[in-house]
Amino acid sequence: MTGTAHTTDTPRRPLDVLVVGSANADLVTVVERHPAPGETVLGSDLTVHPGGKGANQAVAAARLGARAGLLARVGDDAHGRLLAASLADAGVDTGPVLTGGAPTGxxxxxxxxxGDNTIVVSPGANGRLTPADVVDARAVLASAAVVSLQLEIPSASVAAAVRTAVAAGTRVVLNPSPPAPLPPDVLAACDPLVVNEHEARALLRSPTGGAPATGSADAADPAEPADAAGRAEALRRRGPRSVVVTLGAAGALVCGPQGTEHVPAPAVEAVDATGAGDAFTGALAWRLALGEDLASAVRFAVRVGAASVTRPGAQTSYPAADALP
Incomplete structure (x- = not known):
């Protein structure tokens, strides 16, 4: 890893998937139940795992066999070295990963x-991944069949990556997590926009296509469609080319120009849902890069997401293609 991104003059091996996003150290404890506001509960011994939505998606895709790379920023510290080792072990191209600027997220x-989780993120170096870093890495974005993004890096950097990908003819997969405003041209480039049910509600309750400015993202809204399929269709009318809504153990919904389809997930015994959405999205991006249609790619991705919840941790739980249910 270096402090300078690759430039347009740097030749690179073509990628199936380039993930542009966050890289974090996950500090995990197990509790009997989540605390109410102001309440303290006891947890298990703390464990440290490599994580971050960007790094997770890159590792998930690489473990399945994708030629995957990651454009991210980490700190020059022990957590950054943990992430570098995990990415390299999974076969992720870490050439675009930058170091320095702040501690690792x-x-x-x-x-x-x-197996349900709550997560608080301290962005650290993720917040220092700039639009200029993205522009410097434009050759890497152009080398990929699919660029996959999330919103744990600055929104201006996400927009720069999407616009660079569109200019290069690269397909864009975006998971707006945590929900935040999306410029119309960014939303229009998503094929698909990947959301869970909470994110779908948040997007629908904002006229700008992001998180609501006030109130709870889960508060009742009489204008909101009553079911997940209705929300998927309402989201697609906001501008993205296609929408995928993940439903946890119930699978996922695929919404495109031809209508909406429910894709069920295999039944598994859940141990830890941490990173399951990232496993799903990484798998989805890879299958789209291989040329599969969206519904087929989602059918594969729900199997990967289901497999990931059967083991603790995020990246440590991600399966190889021959280990799917």
Whole structure:
């Protein structure tokens, strides 16, 4: 890893998937139940895992067999070295990863007895990945069949990556997590926009296509469609070329110009849902890079997401293609 991104003059091996996003150290404790506001509960011994939505998606794709790369920024510290080792072990191209500017980002994760989690992220170096870094890496973006993004890096850097990908003819997959405003041209480039049910509600309740300015993203809204399929269709009318809504154990919804389809997930015993959405999105991006249609790619991705919840951790839980349910 270096402090300078690759330039347009740097030749690179073509990638199936380039992930542009965050790289964090996940600090995880297991609790019997999540605390209410102002309440303290006891957790298990703290464990440290490589994570971050960007790094997770890159590792998930690479473990499945994709030629995957990551454009991210980490700190020059122990957590950054942990991430570098995990990415390299999974076969991710770490050439575009930048070092320095701030400590590596950290995610504080509590997992309850049902495998559900709550997460607080301290962005650290992720917040220092700039639009200029993206422009410097334009040759890498152009080398990929699919660019996959999330919103744990600055929104201006996300927009720069999407616009660079569009100019290069690269397909864009975007998971707006955590929900935040999306410029119309960024939203229009998404093929698909990948959201869970919480993110779908947040996007629909904002006229700008991002998180609502006030109130709860889960508060009732009489104008909101009552079911997930209706929300998927309402989201697609906001501008993205296609929408995928993940439904946890129920699978996912695929919404495109031809209509909406439900894709069920295999039944598994959930241990830890941390990073399951990233496993899904990494797998989805890879299958799209191979030329599969969206519904087929989602059918594969729900199997990967289901497999990931059967083991603790994020990247440590991601399966190889021959280990899917």
């Amino acid at each position: 950290v995610a504080l994760i509590a997992v309850d007895g049902r």
